[in-house]
Each structure stands twice: as C-alpha cells, then as structure tokens.
C-alpha cells in the first residue's frame with residue numbers, strides 16, 4: 350500500500366493522468382525490482398568454493414555466487430581498474446572503496462598490489478553503513494591480512510598500507526572527505542534498484558570529485574541508469590567481462606575513448622530506462638529514488654516516440670531539482 354501511495358503521489362506531481370499510464374505495470378515492475386534476488390541469509394558457499402554472505406534485508410549476496418567471491422574481486426574490480434599495471438611505476442596509490450562489506454575487494458587488491466610492488470604505499474578510504482557480524486574468512490592467501498585489518502577497524506596502518514573506514518550512510522560520510530584523489534574507485538554497493546542511494550547522479554558526482562583526472566571507476570554493474578549518470582558526468586565508458594550469471598560490468602574514466610559496443614550505445618541513447626537515478630540534497634529515501642525514477646521512465650514511455658532527449662550536463666540537472 351505504501352508503494353502504491355508513493356507512486357500515485359509522484360504520478361500526480363508529474364502531471365500524468367491516471368488513464369495515461371499503466372499503474373499496474375509500474376507497480377509490478379517496482380515490486381519485481383524490490384524482490385530478493387536469492388533465498389536465505391547468512392554464510393553461503395559460492396561456486397568458486399569460497400564463502401560470502403547473503404544480506405537479509407537486501408536479499409542479495411555480497412559477492413557473485415556463481416563466479417565466486419575472490420574471482421569477482423579480481424575480474425570485476427582489480428583487473429579492469431588497471432592498478433596492477435600502474436603499481437609497477439608509482440610510489441603511492443590511492444583507492445576509494447564504496448561498500449567495504451566483508452573487506453574482500455580491498456584485501457584482494459592490497460595483497461596483489463603488494464605482490465607486484467612491495468614498496469608501494471597504498472592509501473585506502475572505504476565507505477560502509479554497517480559491517481556484518483559474522484564475516485567468513487577469505488581463502489588462505491588473503492586470510493592473514495584480512496584478519497589484521499578487521500581486528501583494527503576502523504583504521505589500519507602497516508606495511509605501507511593506510512586504510513580508513515568511514516561508517517555511516519555514505520551519502521553523508523563522503524562529504525567529510527575533502528582532498529582525496531583516487532587512482533581507482535571500486536564501486537560495490539548492492540544492485541542499483543535495491544540500493545539506489547549509492548548509484549544516483551548526485552552520489553556519482555561526489556565520487557568524481559574524489560578521483561584523479563586519470564583515475565578509473567569500476568563496478569560489476571552495466572545498469573542503464575548508472576551508465577547514463579556516468580556519461581552525464583563526462584565519463585567515457587567501456588564494458589568489462591561478464592562473470593558467472595552476472596552481466597558485463599562497467600569501467601569509466603574521464604580520459605581515453607569510449608569503447609561500448611554499438612548495441613550498448615543504442616540502448617543508452619534510446620531506452621526510456623536510460624535516465625539517471627536522482628537524489629537531490631541526498632535527502633530521499635531509497636524507495637523514493639526508485640519511485641521517482643520509474644515515474645520518469647513512464648513519462649518517456651508515454652511521450653511520443655518514447656525517445657529520451659540527450660542527458661543534460663550535471664550542472665543543468667542540479668539546477669532543475
């Protein structure tokens with residue numbers, strides 16, 4: 350009922366008349382997005398023979414169950430970020446980690462970076478609103494470092510590594526960070542429709558503020574609203590490999606060329622779903638962000654031709670909200 354009320358209110362605000370829209374299909378779609386994607390909760394074994402957790406409220410695993418937790422860290426985050434190559438030639442590397450979770454992405458990256466260049470100084474800023482209680486240990490190779498980091502949170506210092514975990518809603522804590530310039534961002538929130546507050550245009554603009562111009566943003570998702578927001582912020586996009594049952598991921602950088610396939614570019618231009626999630630002032634509840642998005646999608650569907658106009662630049666989007 351709450352969902353229905355929110356949709357009706359937002360439709361009224363948009364000027365759409367009830368008979369112009371298919372309220373039932375909007376609600377069905379929203380409910381499908383909100384439904385848990387896997388059953389159960391707690392520790393589970395992945396197809397890669399390591400372990401992860403299923404979050405009871407989001408109904409999603411912290412890592413890919415079909416590819417394996419460490420495999421996902423490597424293939425969706427560390428490899429496409431290009432930092433293993435960069436680590437050979439630099440003295441200091443900065444990593445922004447959105448969604449610390451079990452700490453696997455960070456620990457896998459730290460271990461492999463140190464293997465390549467033991468003298469490398471690494472600064473990590475991690476964001477998470479809460480840490481789970483029973484974090485399963487990662488595979489043997491990463492276990493010692495993982496244990497040391499978990500034992501000393503929210504800060505860890507040692508062996509040329511400095512890690513700081515900001516606990517709280519990342520929309521708030523990110524504002525506390527002023528001078529960080531990341532070589533890479535690992536953006537690993539739960540999926541965009543379940544965890545929309547960490548994928549909005551405004552949140553991604555905050556991430557951009559904390560990146561070097563030649564920094565690389567990577568994530569497991571190829572979601573249209575996320576890609577469209579990144580494009581609106583001036584990023585050049587490419588797809589990363591699909592893994593397990595997950596679709597391709599995304600790599601975004603302010604420099605270099607865009608390397609999307611024709612099919613992907615057309616979808617980003619034509620699909621009514623290719624519009625950013627919006628969260629002006631970071632004041633919306635996740636469900637409000639989602640309902641607002643779905644109603645704007647409906648406006649595009651109803652509009653003749655259903656083709657979206659080009660994404661406005663970020664400044665223009667802000668001024669209309």
Ligand SMILES: C[S@@+](CC[C@H](N)C(=O)[O-])C[C@H]1O[C@@H](n2cnc3c(N)ncnc32)[C@H](O)[C@@H]1O
Pocket residue numbers: 410411412447448449450451452453454455476477478479480517518519520537538539544546547
């Ligand atoms: C997919 S998990 C991250 C997995 C992690 N990268 C790892 O390697 O173990 C997503 C994380 O996003 C966090 N999260 C969700 N919403 C958040 C918010 N508004 N602010 C901060 N963290 C949030 C969750 O608590 C969860 O730990």
